[in-house]
Amino acid sequence: MIIQREMNDSILSTVDQFPVITITGPRQSGKTTLVKSLFSDYEYYSMEDPDIREFALTDPRRFLNQKNSAIILDEVQRTPELLSYIQGIVDRKPLSTRYIITGSHQFELIHQISQSLAGRTIIFKLLPFTISELKQFVPEQSLDKFLLQGFYPGVHDRRLNATLAYKNYFETYIQKDLRELIQIKNLRLFNKFVKLCAGRIGQIFSANSLSNEVGVSVPTIQSWISILEASYIVFFLEPYYANIGKRLIKSPKIYFYDVGLASYLLGIETEIQMERDPLRGNLFENLVLMELVKKRLNKGLNHNLYFYRDSNKNEVDIVYQSSGQLIPFEIKSSETFSKHFFKGLKYFQNLFPERVKKAYLVYTGNFEKEMNNFELIHFTKISQMID
Known part of the structure; x- marks a missing residue:
């Protein structure tokens, strides 16, 4: 069963507007199936095929002009030399979409594209399934199963055990890709570092703290974290800045692109363990954030998402900025509503009374109601709240 991805229409709408369409995203997020x-x-x-790669690098012009046909080049970061040749070809025939290229290392690939294909391609980022996409497989699923299994297509379309699937993913893709990008001298310490990152989901990122706990230098931590970010493993949510005379937190918060991988790294293997885990709320926050990120990226747009926190610990989990308006979100894994959940939203609304017209409390309960400018919503509806 092929899942209809929410990005499909966005991609198809750009056909023949750009000679090259680029799709990046994590390993196994469904890029190959989609294209x-x-x-x-x-x-x-x-x-990835060594014979094809050798042919492409040995005689790139012949390879790219085979049968004068349109071509999909999957995992093109393995052959960055091709991009310069593609530039020459599309400059001679710029009107039709001749090449679809995919890649799994966002910084490396985008840097290569900016050198050779600037103005000639549009870039989409395909992440694992959204909740609505996953519902094409599984109409009903508990929150704890969402958190445990995550959203990678392979876990669901092959009905894999989540723990074994993410163990294989971590060992096969993350460690393999990273060994190709940087020299990891001590794999044990690197694994410890990645697991500690999972334990910090939703927290302010501190390279110094991780350096002390892992026992490696700050530059090493910075190198490792940049590679995790480039490989679509960790995601940084930047703080919202405004000239309001407040001392604001300026460091980003760390999350994972997929909660299933994070749950595996935390050693959570069953729904019962998930229900009792002290980081369940952090993982839930991660899930909600990524639903919003996917909604925007599936349209080919920047996510425009931030968080707010000042030195007095006033905070809002997520702030969406759109056309001068700000939409704050508070996220609670509780099924029971309490009025004190609105505290951060009220504070933020008072800071920006002209810009905050709506505010949302996202939780796991089924009671949905609008109270003044605050609205309670179930987490499965979160992506409907932004454009």
Whole structure:
């Protein structure tokens, strides 16, 4: 069963507007399935295949002009040299979409594209399933199962045990990719570092703190975290800045692109363990944030999401900025509503009375109601609250 991805229409709307369409995202997020289904008449080549890679690098012009056909180049970061040749070809025939390229290392690939294909391509970022996409597989699922299994397509379409699937993902893709990008001298310390990052979900990121706990230098921590970010493992949510005379937190908060991988790294293997885990609320916050991120990225747009926190610990979990308006979100894993949940939202609304017209409390309960400018919503509806 092929899941209809929410990004499909956004991609198809750009066909013939750009000679190259680029799709990045984590390993195993569904990029290959997506491009093969949307562009089934294109010739497909995986740059992971050593024979194809050798042919492409030995005679790039011949490779790219085979049959004069449109081509999909999967995992093109393995052959960055091709991008300069693609530039020359599309400059001669700029009107039709001739190449679909995919890649899994966002910083490396985007840097390569900016050098060779600036102005010639549009870039989409495909993340694992959204809740609504996953419901095409599983109509009803508990929160704890969402948190445990995550949203990677392979876990669901092959009905895999989540713990074993993410163990394999971590060992096969993350460690493999990272060994190709940087020299990891001590894999044990690196694994400890990644697990400590999972334990800090929703917290302010501190390289110094991790350096002390892992026992490596701050530059090493910074190198490792940049690679995790480039590989779509960790996500940084930046603070919202405004000239309001407040001392604001300026460091980002750390999250994971997928809660299932984070749950595996935390050693959570069953729904019962998840229900009792002290980081369940942090993982829930992570899930909600990524639903909003996916909503925006699936449209090919910047996410425009932030958090707010000042030195007096006044905070809002997520702030969405759109057309001069601010929409704050408070996230609670509780099924029971309490009025004190609105504290942060009220504070933020008072700071920006002209810009905050709506505010949302996202929780796991089924009671939904609007109270003044505050609205209670179930977490499965979160993506409907932003454009």
